[in-house]
Structure formats: structure tokens, C-alpha cells
Amino acid sequence: MIILLNEEMKSFEDLASSFASKELSPHREEGDRFPFGPFNNDILAKAHGVGFLCITLSEDLGGIGQGISALCVILECLCRMDASLGSIIFTSTLSQEIIIRAGREDVLRNITSSAGGPKDLLIAFPAYSNPSEHSSLPLATKGKNGPMLSGAVNYLVLAGIASRALIPARISGQDGYSFFLVDLSDAKVKISDPIFSLGLHACPAADVKLNNAEATLIGNEGEGKTYFEDASNMMNAAAAAMSLGIMRGAFEDALAYCNEREQGGWPIVNWSEMKMILADMAIKMNIANMAVSEACHAIEKKTYGWNVCAKAAALHVQESACHVTTDGIQALGGYGYMKDYGQEKRFRDAQQMKTLLGSSPMRKIEFIDQLNVEG
């Protein structure tokens, strides 16, 4: 990535790349069989071991104290091989960032200090939607020991593996929504079987039903939208970095295959139509690289319009990744459609990622509304 300006970033890149090739690559196909095969706890434990589950948390909170650039570098390198672990990291980081913006570092400190294993660190979140778009969020009421939540949360990412979830809910009689932390092992929380989805199979998700489940209010009542938007403004760059990683993997595999596979008596890379396809892929990937780098730079320097820049990067890169991964399969012909090559998985994962933080048309509408308001 262009943001690899310093040694520190380079060392994160090396770490994540070697993790991806040692730990993710050999298990990619097998991990993709979830929920019809086992979830690979070992990979999660190893990711925890190198600090990937708390990248942006300060050392004081038990993290490794990095900013958006390191997060993006790591996510890109992981997703280049297999995007599922990246999505686990993304989801939990999003939850952590919301909690920080809500001023509840104490909650995070408790979580990290008492964690017995990686699952205790993970905080589930409905990462494929913007709570503002939902007409039926769970309802929060006052119980004896504090707030209680009732209702359904669809597509709660990490439910089934995380110990806790950050849940948006409405408080009756109030506008907007608030965030609550819920213990997923509570008997009043019913978690469905894992959702069988298009992509990112090894990043589990489930539907959850809450029936007066005890919860902790995170931040101020009714301020959920502000925290979500603040956190997602930054996390847009991370979402874009993941899609960039997928694009890079798809392009590299396509290029290597086209140099090897012969049709018409020579490597297919020599057919000028194939060069066009590869060039389109490479151009989209390079532009995505610039967009992610620029977004990281803008976020870290808090330059004017950084949030707009990050959102535009996410929307653009996610769309591009769908095109690039489609071509990624095409370059391999019939083999690209088979599960023993990584391309079909990238195609599914890229399409799935396009919905991170909400459906892309709704995010586009919000984007223009935001620009309009901010001038």
C-alpha cells in the first residue's frame, strides 16, 4: 500500500502477509465449508496471539495502539488470502470504536483484562446494516438491575463465537437509538443456527432474539447514531482496505494463471483481449490502492472532508472489487469457478463486503445528503 511510508507499517505488512500465507492459506477451503464444516478456532487464537483482535485499542486498553493505517495494512494483507478473518477483525474493531466514541473505555478495559481467550475479546455487531435504516430495532426498557432488551437482531455478525454483542436499540418514548452491550451467554438471548450466506463463511453470523436480556447502556441515550456514524466514518477506510486485499489476491492469481495456462499455443496472457481484462483489473486495483491510502492519510491527519473521502473510497473500492473478482474468475475459465481455486470465493466475499455498514444504494444516498449538508 502506498501508506507504507515507514518501517513500522512495513513490519505490520510483513507480519500480516506471513500470517496469511502460513495460517490462512492452508485452511482457506476448509474454513469456507462453515457452517457445514467446523469453525477454525486455532486461527482465531493465533490472530489473538499477534494482537490482531485489538489493533486500534490503546496499549492501556490492552490493544496494540495502532491507527487506521496499520489496521488497513493488516486487513488488506489478510484479505488478499482469505477475507473471513479480516471480517472478524473488522466487526469487532467497529464495536470497539463505537464504544470508545461513546466514552466507555472502562468497559473495553474490563473486557480485555478479564478475557480468557479470543472469543471473550470479540464483540458482535450487525455490521451489514445501518441501524438508522431499520424500522424494528429491539426495545430497551428499565429493569431491576438496569436496562433490558427485547426484540430481534438480524444478521448479528460474530454471534455464535463472540461472548458479547453491541446492540442498537430504541428506548420507548425516545427518538433515535442507543447502544447496549449484551452478554450473549445470557439465557434470555436465543442465538439461531449460523446463517448460511453468500460469502465470508468463516466469519460466522446468526439471528438473535432477546427476551428481557440484561444490558449495559453504552454512551448517552439516543446518541447511537452519532457514535455509529463517527466510528463508521473511520471504518469505511478499513472496509475499503479489505476489498482492496480481495482485489489484489484476485489480480495476482489471475496474472499468475494467465502466464501459466496455454491456449492457442501460447500462454493466454499473450492474447490481447486477455491483456485488456488483466489491465482493467490492475487499473481498478491501483486506483483502489490510491483511494485507500488517501483515505487513511486524510483520517490520520484529520484533513478537511476526511470522512467524505473515506466513505467515497469504501463505495468505490467495494464496487470495483465486484468487477475485479468477476474478471478474476473469468481469467481462469472453468477452473475459476471451482472451489479448489480461490477466485470463486473472492467473487462471493467481494459481493458480500459491498453491504458492510449498510446497503450500497442507501449509503450512496446518505453520502450525497451528507455532502449537501456539509456544503
Add this chain to the structure above:
Amino acid sequence: MIRNSEVKSILNRFPKFGDFSIGLEYAPRLPKGIIKETKEIVAYVRKFNDEVVRPNALPLDRKTHEDPDYLPYDLMKKANDWGLYTMWIPKMFGGKGKNLPSASFAIEEMASACVGIANVVMVHYLGFSSLLTSFNMRVTNRIIKDVLEGEKNGGPCLIAFAITEPGAGTDVEDMELVDRGKVVCRAERVNGGYVINGRKVFISMGHVSEWTVFYAYTDLKKPSQAMIELVVRKGTRGFSLGRHEDKMGQRVCPASEIIFDDCFIPDDQVLIDSYSIKKFTGRSQEEVMMKHFDMLASSSKAGVCAMGVGVARGALEEALKFASETEVKGKLLINHEWAQCLLAEMYKNVVLGRLAYIEANNANSHRGIYEMLQMKPIFYYLKYMPKSFFKMLSPMLNMNMTTWAMSTMYLHMKKSEDVNLTSGTSSLAKVAGSDLGIRNCQLAMDLMGEAGLRHDQGVEKRLRDSKLLQIYEGSNQMNRVTLFKGLIAPFFSQARVFNEGREDGI
């Protein structure tokens, strides 16, 4: 106003009027009975969808994820019971003889519910078409008898089609390429037949088909002049099934590796070889095989387009249902203007795709492989003659004279201008239909957001299924070249296809 001779010469300039007004020219020749028959078929397939396809589409896809070795015997049995495996086999062979263009409408219907299941039913017709376009009436008649028998006794007898080899996918589809490719399926002439060695890959329904039509080469160094077409029965010594591929989509329809290991194929299972070509056509082997493929592909590519249209339509139906039931920001999605435009775009794609396969079939009916069966007198004759008449006729199909007459008409006399038109138009349809199939799935997924990601909503499966349409029946890149070759290059004498690399002696 303008002289007749002038009209003709002006309209023959590029773009040639006749090439883009096929439907207009064909309309007066269309037997009206086809319309009623097609309507009945569409209604029948909709019923099949309600009773068989829709209830099975998602559960079976899920099952193939739980058990990647699953094979669709139950589905085949149902399709067989519904008479779908003989529906488009002409009456002269004992089939139900429904008009062949109606198969595309049926495919669209089935694919709108599940394109994988549509393939379980319709790939059999790719096998059948490869028999038919060999014009070897005797062998075709023999295989079809098994299919009919299978329908009668409830044990489906299907025909697979195998040309792709591990090292040669695109290369085996064009005679310009095959000599530069790495084909390995070798046929050695022996007393009374051929001995085959080699492998084929990605053969749809290979594991479950009774018969497989396949191609091999008597000379691996000059395959364009040594390609032969044969048919093998499951269980034949030396013929075995290898990998059952683990695919992204259309999982209910297996893709198989098939292996020939000193497999003897007797002469009465040879469809085309140098001897039959000499006997029946008087053309070169290369020319005959190219015509055979062009005619075969002209009908099957219209079918792939129809699959794309079906997927696109299914995605639209799914999106419409979702949009009319789901509120976003306090308002039903269907009442958001952006969603209305997106749905309109999807609708437009479906209609344009449908026009593309209709036009490809018009070309096939007017100047291609369906020409004879679609002629008014023949169509009505076949439609209304009693079954007993065709039974009486059947022995004639086994006569050399019949094979000679059909081969002469199609493989010898068919004008290259007609072949160019039908193959170019069907490639156009294939590319258009498959591209817009994917496009509509992506648009539906955009509209549905998080819900669209879930297997139980169906649309993500459609997306996975649809990607295959851009790959099989020739990659879309290959089909663009075929379109260029058939519809554009004839007007530009400088144009050469697949010429890159020749400068370097490749």
C-alpha cells in the same frame, strides 16, 4: 423511388439489413401453430416450477453444500416423469416433437426458478443436439430409443456432451485454434471401431448420464483434420468417472471428469469420422466439424442466453417481492424512486435478453439447424400425423440414404453465409444473456442489502449460479470473437481472427 437492384446492393452493405431483421423476414414463414404450442409449454413448465423446481431449489443447493457428492437422481426422475427428456425430441425419433425454439422459453421459465435445475433438465438436449447435428440418423435413432425407453420404464436415460479437455477448453471450440492446442483424447483405429485414451473435464451431468457424446482425435498433431465424434455408454469397459467438481454454483448439476483408458468404441457408436465424412459429404473433415459445431452451438447458445434471462427474471421477481414488502426509512422500498429505476433497469435487461434469444432462434429457424422442422408443411405434418406413422418411418432413419440426405443438406450444402449468421447471432445472445443475468443478480443484491446475502432469500444463489453462464458454451471472450467472425469479419476482407501469435510462428 429506388430501383430494386439498388435496394439489394445497398442493403447488403455492412451492417447487412438481413442480419439484423431476421425476425422480420422470418415472421411470414412462422407456422402459427408454434405460438399455441409454445404457450402450452410455458404453462406446463410453470406448473413444473411450482411443483418441482421451486420447492427443491434452495433445499437441494443447501444439501450439496452439506454433501458435495450429492447427485440429482430424484430430480432426474421427476423431470423424466414429467416427460421433459423427450419433449423436444422430434417425432420422427419418437419424441414429443415440440418446436425447438420453444425450448428456450422453457429454459427461461425453469431458470427463473433455478438455473441449476434447468441445467439438470436441459443439458440432455445439448447431448441430443450434438447427436442431431452429426446427421448420423442411425446412431441418433438408436440412442434416442434408450431415452424413450427410459421415459416409459421410469429410469431416466440422459445424454451428456463432452468436448473440453484438461488442457484445452477454448482451443477445442474452434478449428483455427485446435491445432495449436494441447488435446490428449486420442482415438486409434482398430478392427471394428476405435480405442480411446484420454480425459475430459467439467462434463455437465457426466456422472448421471447413460450416454455421453464425445470427441477424440485420430492424430493429436493435426487435430483439426482428425477430429471424430463418438458416443459411449456408462459402464463400458475402459470408461470411468473421475472427479465430481466442487463448484461455486449450479451445484445441483454435477460437473464430472470422464476418463478413457483403452476404451473400445465400436463402429456403430461412431457419429462422424473421416470415413463417414467421405461417404456422406465430400467436404474436408475440418470444414464438416466446424459446421457441425457452429450448428450445434447456434442452438445451445440461444439456450444459455435463455438461462441468463431466466436468472435475470428470477432476480427481478425476488427483488420486486422484497421491495414491496420491506420498509426502509419508514417507506416501502418500492416507493423509493431510486428503487423504481433499479427495478425498471432489471425489467429492461430481461426484455432485451429475451429478444436476443428469440432472434437467435429466428436465425436458426430461418437459415439454420431448425429450418427444415420449422417449415410450415413439415411442422404441421409432424404435428398432426399419428404416432404409428412415425413408428413406420423409424426404420428409414437407419438407412444410409437418410444420413446421406441430411448430411448433404446441412453439412455439405449449407451456405457459410447462413452458418455465419446463426453462429454470430447465437454468440451475441449468449454474451448478452449471461452478462445481464449476472447484472440483475447484482442489482437485486444491492437493493436487498443484508437480506440478499442470506441463502434462504435465494438471490445470492442466483448470483453464484449465473457466473457459470459467462464461462461454459465458450467463454464470453471466445463468443465475442465468434460474433466478430460471423457478423462483422465477412464484410472486412482484411479481418482475421485468432491471428495473434501466428506472426510469431505459433
